[in-house]
Amino acid sequence: MTIKEIQDEIVEEFSLFENWMERYEYMIELGKTIELISPSNKTDSNLIKGCQSKLWLHAEVLEGKVFYTTDSEAIITKGIAAILLRAFSNQTPLDIINSDVKYIDEIGLKEHLSPTRANGLVSMLRQIKYYALAFSKKNKIK
């Protein structure tokens, strides 16, 4: 599935809920299903800055696709990280670079990606793109 298709799918899933509480509960559930970053990658250099709770992000390339793993001390942060990674993990660097995150607004979680909010998810998103950019440059050099 393309990033856009996955994002649309997530929007559709969230549209089933009637209020924020159900949306949050689902988001928290999604956070529990993600592939966690391996303990050896839970390093300070993989920490996302600007977070009240610790949030780690690791990326690697397998057969031309970027795979991200993450973890957070806060389960809401982890839930949103899961929603981001479901769309962006297992995609090509170029597709990741060229995608947007409008779907986060559409599922009513916009407040978590506001650039001024002190939760670091904006930094995480930036880091997701940086990794993709770095991997795409590496490929060109080869």
Place this chain on the structure above:
Amino acid sequence: MEFDINKIREDFPILNRKVNGYPFVYLDNAATSQKPKTVIDSLVDYYSNYNSNIHRGVHTVSQEATDAYESARQSIQTHFNAKYSHEIIFTSGTTHSINLVANGFQSLLNSGDEIIISGLEHHSNIVPWQMMCEKNGALIKVIPMQESGELNFSVFEKLLSNKTKLVFVNHISNALGIINPIKKIIDKAHEFGAVVLVDGAQASSHLKTNLQELNVDFYTTSAHKLCGPTGVGMLYGKEKWLKKMPPYQGGGEMISSVTFEKTTYAELPHKFEAGTPNIAGVIGFGEAINYLNKIGFDHIKNHETSLLKYATKKLKTIPNLKIYGDSLNKTSVISFNVGEIHAYDIGSILDKFGIAVRTGQHCAQPIMDYYNISGTVRVSFSFYNTTKEIDHLYKSLLQAITMLS
């Protein structure tokens, strides 16, 4: 005046708004207080009717602005019972005040001199002293805190010596709300000839401080914590110390004569108020002080104490809820965690219920390190909060815990 909570709430326009579909419940008062209409109006009135630069103006409106500015200084002097109005220096807030003193003492202390600061300090209270000590070679000693969140007074006594030149404590800790025994600390420090600076940022909205009775050398607060505007605060200093300290910033207002060879500094308080000050802010600060006195600090204390007791009792019924700094000797602040749930998660859910709380380290990492936690949820009450709001907090918190467990 009788304390009528409904009437008081009408004074605060913001309390009528809704957040995320719920009535706004503001429990982040230790971060900043809300503003009554009379303070907001004083700012609008200044800018609408008599905005002008103060001091030295020959024209009528400048004189009106100067009068309002200086009358705010007098209100504040009276409120804190300072001996002279020129002992009240207007600053941009507590951080600025502390830097002003730290800078002033840079040349008054020598290598090997010691300063003592409390282990309950806000970051802003630690950094200026570290910067000062880097320059003059003085040493910092720390009064440790105890499990209850209170300072260890007997250790403080042992830290004191003839080398101690300055002692620095907050009146009330911002992370936990503990009231420090500042009178005892001041008297003890004076036995050793040390100067005492007390940070009153967290105290001024809850209790009336009598500076002469305390016999404190320096005291500081920020207007925004006590219903006044942001960006303005005060440094009180005993006249003799303010005269001894060199000026902090150079500029207009703080000079009496300038030639290229030499500048003579202005008298107090202008020596420390370089440049055009925050005129509107100072006027609003004065208005806030007058407003609080109209309500009465006895009423404020009674109401806040009953809110604290009510909330503490209710929150303690919640399984696995741990309160940090669980002392009776504190203002209306409750810092807590619930089991393994991260404070950020609780704060995020409470926000969805229209409740504003603070989460994290509260700029007091040493305290968090002491308890070995990454942060807390902090609710802090003001005299305009109600038991009904605490009920909403309690119910919402239970819901948050269910969602997050």
